[in-house]
Amino acid sequence: MTTTRVAILGASGYTGAELVRLLARHPSMEIVAITADRKAGQEMADVFPHLAILDLPALTSIDEVDWAGVDAVFCALPHATTQKVIAGLPERLKVVDLSADFRLEDPEAYAKWYGHEHSEIELQKEVVYGLPEFYRDRIRDARIVANTGCYVATALIPLIPVFRAGLADPDWVVIDAKSGVSGAGRSAKEANLFTEVSEGFHAYSVAAHRHMGEIDQELSKAAGRSVVATFTPHLLPQNRGILATTYLKADAEAVHAHLSKQFAGEPFVHVLPFGKTPATRHVRGSNHCLIGVVADRQQGRTIVISVLDNLVKGASGQAIQNMNLMLGLPETTGLEQLPLFP
Amino acid sequence: MTTTRVAILGASGYTGAELVRLLARHPSMEIVAITADRKAGQEMADVFPHLAILDLPALTSIDEVDWAGVDAVFCALPHATTQKVIAGLPERLKVVDLSADFRLEDPEAYAKWYGHEHSEIELQKEVVYGLPEFYRDRIRDARIVANTGCYVATALIPLIPVFRAGLADPDWVVIDAKSGVSGAGRSAKEANLFTEVSEGFHAYSVAAHRHMGEIDQELSKAAGRSVVATFTPHLLPQNRGILATTYLKADAEAVHAHLSKQFAGEPFVHVLPFGKTPATRHVRGSNHCLIGVVADRQQGRTIVISVLDNLVKGASGQAIQNMNLMLGLPETTGLEQLPLFP
Amino acid sequence: MTTTRVAILGASGYTGAELVRLLARHPSMEIVAITADRKAGQEMADVFPHLAILDLPALTSIDEVDWAGVDAVFCALPHATTQKVIAGLPERLKVVDLSADFRLEDPEAYAKWYGHEHSEIELQKEVVYGLPEFYRDRIRDARIVANTGCYVATALIPLIPVFRAGLADPDWVVIDAKSGVSGAGRSAKEANLFTEVSEGFHAYSVAAHRHMGEIDQELSKAAGRSVVATFTPHLLPQNRGILATTYLKADAEAVHAHLSKQFAGEPFVHVLPFGKTPATRHVRGSNHCLIGVVADRQQGRTIVISVLDNLVKGASGQAIQNMNLMLGLPETTGLEQLPLFP
Amino acid sequence: MTTTRVAILGASGYTGAELVRLLARHPSMEIVAITADRKAGQEMADVFPHLAILDLPALTSIDEVDWAGVDAVFCALPHATTQKVIAGLPERLKVVDLSADFRLEDPEAYAKWYGHEHSEIELQKEVVYGLPEFYRDRIRDARIVANTGCYVATALIPLIPVFRAGLADPDWVVIDAKSGVSGAGRSAKEANLFTEVSEGFHAYSVAAHRHMGEIDQELSKAAGRSVVATFTPHLLPQNRGILATTYLKADAEAVHAHLSKQFAGEPFVHVLPFGKTPATRHVRGSNHCLIGVVADRQQGRTIVISVLDNLVKGASGQAIQNMNLMLGLPETTGLEQLPLFP
Incomplete structure (x- = not known):
């Protein structure tokens, strides 16, 4: 070779x-x-x-x-x-x-x-x-x-197939995302000191994060029309890992079935059994992305949870x-x- | 005395x-x-x-x-x-x-x-x-x-006035909540070991958490009709603190103005300036609840973030x-x- | 008043x-x-x-x-x-x-x-x-x-009475100290980023930390002769708390009895029962200092462990x-x- | 193969x-x-x-x-x-x-x-x-x-060559060791809950830990006579990693030269330049052991710091x-x- x-x-x-x-x-x-x-x-x-x-x-x-x-x-x-x-x-x-x-x-x-x-x-x-x-x-x-972008990969790996297949309402996308601190890089900023991050949690860049440009681009391509998702990033007191909790107007079983089929042959993307949800610690240091799909108790709402290691x-x-x-x-x-x- | x-x-x-x-x-x-x-x-x-x-x-x-x-x-x-x-x-x-x-x-x-x-x-x-x-x-x-309940107090302190005043669509309530580990109590369970919780993040009891009974009860009373919120709890790798990120169909400025007025005289509830959001570490060990209101870039959507110390x-x-x-x-x-x- | x-x-x-x-x-x-x-x-x-x-x-x-x-x-x-x-x-x-x-x-x-x-x-x-x-x-x-200094208070509150009373060999003092990150202050340094501190542990300023000047001064005054302690500071992945593990050539029971008597009336210094040792989390946010004394299995060696909150x-x-x-x-x-x- | x-x-x-x-x-x-x-x-x-x-x-x-x-x-x-x-x-x-x-x-x-x-x-x-x-x-x-044992490997990899070569006083060995929580295993014990371990630090089994049997055995074999080390284990608020700070009566430069030579060809043991010390995070997840040697300011005392990942x-x-x-x-x-x- x-x-x-x-x-x-x-x-x-x-x-x-x-x-x-x-x-x-x-x-x-x-x-x-x-x-x-x-x-x-x-x-x-x-x-x-x-x-x-x-x-x-x-x-x-x-x-x-x-x-x-x-x-x-x-x-x-x-x-x-x-x-x-x-x-x-x-x-x-x-x-x-x-x-x-x-x-x-x-x-x-x-x-x-x-x-x-x-x-x-x-x-x-x-x-x-x-x-x-x-x-x-x-x-x-x-x-x-x-x-x-790291947030984009996390949220969109499950969403692109859903919107390509027309399984969810493009006007009803709420992505609540949480990232470990390594996503902020190594530059010496007060906001990223151990003392400022550990033992606490907060949202940042609410309704203003730059990754929304990418999310718009890719969701709109997938849906074949303009999609403007709501997206809120939060900072987790941990080094690695992003988890996105996404709320959709969609049939959860159909979403799960479609994602399972879509990613069946993928080496790095894994759809958990219906109703099970992943943790960031289960992908730490690896190139894997795990996806869980749950039916909300509100009929017609689906909760999709996806995780990956932001540095991998x-x-x-x-x-x-x-x-x-x-x-x-x-x-x-x-x-x-x-x-x-x- | x-x-x-x-x-x-x-x-x-x-x-x-x-x-x-x-x-x-x-x-x-x-x-x-x-x-x-x-x-x-x-x-x-x-x-x-x-x-x-x-x-x-x-x-x-x-x-x-x-x-x-x-x-x-x-x-x-x-x-x-x-x-x-x-x-x-x-x-x-x-x-x-x-x-x-x-x-x-x-x-x-x-x-x-x-x-x-x-x-x-x-x-x-x-x-x-x-x-x-x-x-x-x-x-x-x-x-x-x-x-x-701790989740209920966090999410509902800002929501009850909003629904009492009819400022938000009762069919459009998504509460994405995150709690520190002390909320799980002191009983010796594998799931709450340091090694199982630290340096990672996950959702649990998705679409099934018991606090939803209380949330339904109080939101319905506030709205004067049945409200069924979507509610997802997550476990944070920290001891204390709950943060609820709530997505509403509402006018953000009206929500902020109403909450500011509603809580003006309250000793323990504080509404931050419009657009600012709170962190759990800023209430650690205290009896305070902080509330932030942000206008989503999607017109007509409001993001409300509230925090408190779950043990206080x-x-x-x-x-x-x-x-x-x-x-x-x-x-x-x-x-x-x-x-x-x- | x-x-x-x-x-x-x-x-x-x-x-x-x-x-x-x-x-x-x-x-x-x-x-x-x-x-x-x-x-x-x-x-x-x-x-x-x-x-x-x-x-x-x-x-x-x-x-x-x-x-x-x-x-x-x-x-x-x-x-x-x-x-x-x-x-x-x-x-x-x-x-x-x-x-x-x-x-x-x-x-x-x-x-x-x-x-x-x-x-x-x-x-x-x-x-x-x-x-x-x-x-x-x-x-x-x-x-x-x-x-x-914070290290000095932690290590010397138990040691000063011991050396004043001549209970330990002044040529045999090893202080192994561990501090939370807040001791490093709030300035934005790469070394104190969450990512550089959490989920890890290291010594720093080994055999070179400035607090040794104070330790020398106070131990020498207490002993009535020059004392040069060995002192190694380490950085803990936590916000608050210092713990000093001090090794002495001394009779542990005599040390414990003397410290118990010495601090009996002190509002903020507490000597634990013989053989029990303290944790930094038990003084977090308070002005208390806890002291434990243990007899080493090597006859004639005493281990003294003291903790306090470095910011209080x-x-x-x-x-x-x-x-x-x-x-x-x-x-x-x-x-x-x-x-x-x- | x-x-x-x-x-x-x-x-x-x-x-x-x-x-x-x-x-x-x-x-x-x-x-x-x-x-x-x-x-x-x-x-x-x-x-x-x-x-x-x-x-x-x-x-x-x-x-x-x-x-x-x-x-x-x-x-x-x-x-x-x-x-x-x-x-x-x-x-x-x-x-x-x-x-x-x-x-x-x-x-x-x-x-x-x-x-x-x-x-x-x-x-x-x-x-x-x-x-x-x-x-x-x-x-x-x-x-x-x-x-x-994990503590034993950490402390003794540098000490065995030192005692085999007769470079340190066998009556003067103080090992102050600190371990991450994964060393305690996965059984559900209150003492290992996240809430009991995070944001705090303590010693345990002081002068009583079972690994002392192994330490005695191996140090005594190395020294060719009975050695009884002082050994204090502590629990770090982190998952992985052990760091042992060992205090010896020895010439630091001789110790460093000998260890550098001894481990020159070893794939997994690395002696840092004289005066530099290692961190547990630098071996996380790997099979490596890093060793630092520092001369104490007290002439004739040597501080040896060794780290490894306790699970690897x-x-x-x-x-x-x-x-x-x-x-x-x-x-x-x-x-x-x-x-x-x-």
């Missing part, structure tokens, strides 16, 4: 570290460059001591990467700086972008949600949205894939799944780690 | 211990008896070492209590055993019951939600439902008060607030502790 | 907020000024939402305080900036300083541990070290009291206890809150 | 589940039987939902196992019941026992620490103590290996490492998972 030489851009954050964790054990990829502009020159062991046992290249700036020795790129840079970086990469490179910079197909939606103009509108046209369970064929042929299926694992597809590898390669519990 | 001599029945659980914590510093009540049938004979210091610094009577069985020396009773016994115990108490005693045994006015609803017949239907008729912000006058005259305003603090009313004391007596943060 | 008008300097940190929490319910003190230079002009409710229910003065800069209306000052400023601030205060003010700036009596020790010269050597001479259980009489007459008895509660003494108030005034558990 | 067919006895506890997690991805072992007497007949997915994605045999009782189809056994049964079970197994099976039943070579020591007679004294003679870094050769030839290198990973040796496989087979952080 040929080995694909990969670069990880932006390796000083949690999704970058998670890419290293997974790729270091990937049988067909080799990490040849890792960058972190502000920490260029340091060893990964100093930035992430849990990776000290690996033999990794030192961190460099993006400018220092020798692209001749690179076949594929994972881009885990902050939103807004990514568009220009990817536009500047050699065109022969396969790219999975974990930022939000290329997720919105409509540049006006991008400008609305991110507060500035899209700088690479032409490039956007060739980007494929990276939800492999729904866009597998297009991802295989893509040069650039925009990895989905919600970010770095998903990115590798996408890259596997782009490289013609079996989709599960390097992603078979089981959940870590407790 | 006269001192009221109180007995706490069922002091080996968390609500019992919380009653002791609060009553030990209450200027007008004195703890004269504490019971715990299975731990009779032990000292409270052995059962709850954080209370060892207090000079408390030893734990006894209920049978051993000398009722002649008791003026008022807090009953923190398990559901189902409480009805008979309270029926057997001398009639001159004031009683606040923290169990669910007398919360449902309709014995058929009781039988439906609790799975067995109500054994004290006559007694039920004189019980007053213990939400002081709405039933203050009746509580003042009551002999027996049924303290509200959701249980033992509420019970003392009720007893203060029953005894003619200022409602806030002994309940002015500020939240403990971090 | 006269009311003492107090200013809190540096109220945007956790010890400042804890002073507000406790002083707002203190029957003989009134908060008339709270400062936070970088947040001057803001309301405390914005900086600490859990205190929003209080009616507090707005935050100001120190320069804006009208000292004419102030009788006493709690100084919760960062180390190194405090010496000059206190030197500039009107001399008639009573001051409790929560920083480390005046704890070390020897200016050379100060320079060694804090890396710069002491700027107020004359002022230092009149400062009293604020461990009320041992320096009560001198604190009563003091104008400026240097509140003890380790900082703000201790400061109020000191100020009560300085003002001639009963020592426990405003400090009778019971521990919050769970 | 031949596949070894393995049975896991006692799979309803955390070490059993961890064996399943690791063995399900082991390239040379196949799980053919898993037992849990009280849950016989259930699916593993019901007992441990995080393993639901695996295709596993149903749980059976031990009696139901068809030994003809089994080559090797991991025994994760409770202490005291294990001796008879292992004595009853076919002699051709390779066995790694994770209980304490065969760890103590001296039956009198066993009786002293475990409170009952050893029932299989003859069998004990052929058991090899399972610390692969020190007994690798004997383990290769063993039929039965007694996996080390402290139990199930270690067991697989031992079994790999017994089967002639490369020692690291199936154990290369990287730590999960955050």
Whole structure:
């Protein structure tokens, strides 16, 4: 098997570290460059001591990467700086972008949600949205894939099939989502201190979170008409895991039957028996997404609960799944780690 | 000021211990008896070492209590055993019951939600439902008060005024609630082990939680017609705190204005500025309830977020607030502790 | 009773907020000024939402305080900036300083541990070290009291009597200490993020922590000769609480008997029955210190375990206890809150 | 490569589940039987939902196992019941026992620490103590290996080489150890509830923990004379990880040099640069042990800090490492998972 030489851009954050964790054990990829502009020159062991046992290249700036020795790129840079970086990469490179910079197909939606103009509108046209369970064929042929947002993957993996099949009322979608703290990244903010997060719970960005742009886009595509979901994110006092509780006007048994059939062959998406619901701890550290469907006592209402690990299926694992597809590898390669519990 | 001599029945659980914590510093009540049938004979210091610094009577069985020396009773016994115990108490005693045994006015609803017949239907008729912000006058005259359930208090303190005023569509109520683990009590169950709860999140009793009986009762009374809310409880990896995110079909500004006015004089209920939302950690250990109201981006939808400490305003603090009313004391007596943060 | 008008300097940190929490319910003190230079002009409710229910003065800069209306000052400023601030205060003010700036009596020790010269050597001479259980009489007459460090209070409350009585070998002191994260303050540092602290444990500043200067000073005074303890601090994944496990060459029963006698009348220090050991959760939010003494299986070795809440008895509660003494108030005034558990 | 067919006895506890997690991805072992007497007949997915994605045999009782189809056994049964079970197994099976039943070579020591007679004294003679870094050769030839206790592995991996080399005073060993809650197993005990463990810290079994029998045995063998260490275990509010802080009378640089050399070729034991210390979170979920050595400021005292994941290198990973040796496989087979952080 040929080995694909990969670069990880932006390796000083949690999704970058998670890419290293997974790729270091990937049988067909080799990490040849890792960058972190502000920490260029340091060893990964100093930035992430849990990776000290690996033999990794030192961190460099993006400018220092020798692209001749690179076949594929994972881009885990902050939103807004990514568009220009990817536009500047050699065109022969396969790219999975974990930022939000290329997720919105409509540049006006991008400008609305991110507060500035899209700088690479032409490039956007060739980007494929990276939800492999729904866009597998297009991802295989893509040069650039925009990895989905973590909240979006959690909520929409069950909802897209439901709306494609017309099983739920598009005017009645309430997504109540809860995320672990690692979704906020590693930057030193008062709001994410242990003392500010532990032993407590709160909602944030209520009716204002940027992931709604993506949710609108994908739900509307699925429903074949405009869908505007209600979406409320909350912050959980835990490191990993997102759980979305979604309320639909739909027949629960029909939803369950359809999802069960839809995902029967999927390696990473699992529909629980009717009436059973999942926990984030049961996917911790793995690339799996679990889905439960319950009939509300109100006739005609369905409660769908979905979970995944925001750093794996919600970010770095998903990115590798996408890259596997782009490289013609079996989709599960390097992603078979089981959940870590407790 | 006269001192009221109180007995706490069922002091080996968390609500019992919380009653002791609060009553030990209450200027007008004195703890004269504490019971715990299975731990009779032990000292409270052995059962709850954080209370060892207090000079408390030893734990006894209920049978051993000398009722002649008791003026008022807090009953923190398990559901189902409480009805008979309270029926057997001398009639001159004031009683606040923290169990669910007398919360449902309709014995058929009781039988439906609790799975067995109500054994004290006559007694039920004189019980007053213990939400002081709405039933203050009746509580003042009551002999027996049924303290509200913790989820119910959290979700309904903001909803009752909204439905009384006809500000929201009664057919469109989705309550997504999240509780800390202390709500599950102190009994040794695998599901509540640290290893099973920490670093993870899940829903439970979806579409089946017993508190829905109370929610139906109180929302229906408020709306003047039958209301069947969708209600999903979740378990948070934290000790204390409940947060309810409620989705309504209503005008958010009207809801906010009404709640602000309604609660303007309340000592323990506070409505945040429009658009701001509360966190459970900001009420930890206190008897306060905070409410936030946000306009959803979907016109005509309102998101209401309310928080309280399930062991205080959701249980033992509420019970003392009720007893203060029953005894003619200022409602806030002994309940002015500020939240403990971090 | 006269009311003492107090200013809190540096109220945007956790010890400042804890002073507000406790002083707002203190029957003989009134908060008339709270400062936070970088947040001057803001309301405390914005900086600490859990205190929003209080009616507090707005935050100001120190320069804006009208000292004419102030009788006493709690100084919760960062180390190194405090010496000059206190030197500039009107001399008639009573001051409790929560920083480390005046704890070390020897200016050379100060320079060694804090890396710069002491700027107020004359002022230092009149400062009293604020461990009320041992320096009560001198604190009563003091104008400026240097509140003890949190690790120092935890470890030394049991050790000072032991060494004063000559019960342990001064060459054989190993203090293994563990602290909750709130001890690190509220500044936004990567190392204190939830994701970096939760679900893990580590030692820090091994053989190098600044509190060793204080430990040396106080143990040497107690022993009447130089004592150099081994001291290792660790960071616990919890908000509050310090536990020190101290290993001594001493007779455990003699140590226990002496400590029991020594602290028999103390309101805030409690010696557990021989062989029993305390938990940090049993003092959470309170001003209590619990001490356990166990005989090691190695004859002649004693294990002493002591706990307190680092923000209360380790900082703000201790400061109020000191100020009560300085003002001639009963020592426990405003400090009778019971521990919050769970 | 031949596949070894393995049975896991006692799979309803955390070490059993961890064996399943690791063995399900082991390239040379196949799980053919898993037992849990009280849950016989259930699916593993019901007992441990995080393993639901695996295709596993149903749980059976031990009696139901068809030994003809089994080559090797991991025994994760409770202490005291294990001796008879292992004595009853076919002699051709390779066995790694994770209980304490065969760890103590001296039956009198066993009786002293475990409170009952050893029932299989003859069998004990052929058991090899399972610390692969020190007994690798004997383990290769063993039929039965007694996996080390989790505290013992943590503390002794660095100490055995130090005492073998005579680098530390055997009369001066203080081990202050801290463990996550998963070490207490999955049985439903009040003391291990989330509410009793989180947001707090305490010592337990002070001067009385059973692992001291093993520590004595192994330190004494290493030192060539009787060593009686002081050992204090504490309970951390986290799931996984043990950290031991050990105080020695020794030259720190000599200790560091010796350990660095000793472990230079070890795949799972890593000595950090002199003066650096490890965190439990940096080994979470992995089979690695990290060691830090610091010179105390007291001349002649050395502080050694070692960490591992109690369920992996402290139990199930270690067991697989031992079994790999017994089967002639490369020692690291199936154990290369990287730590999960955050």
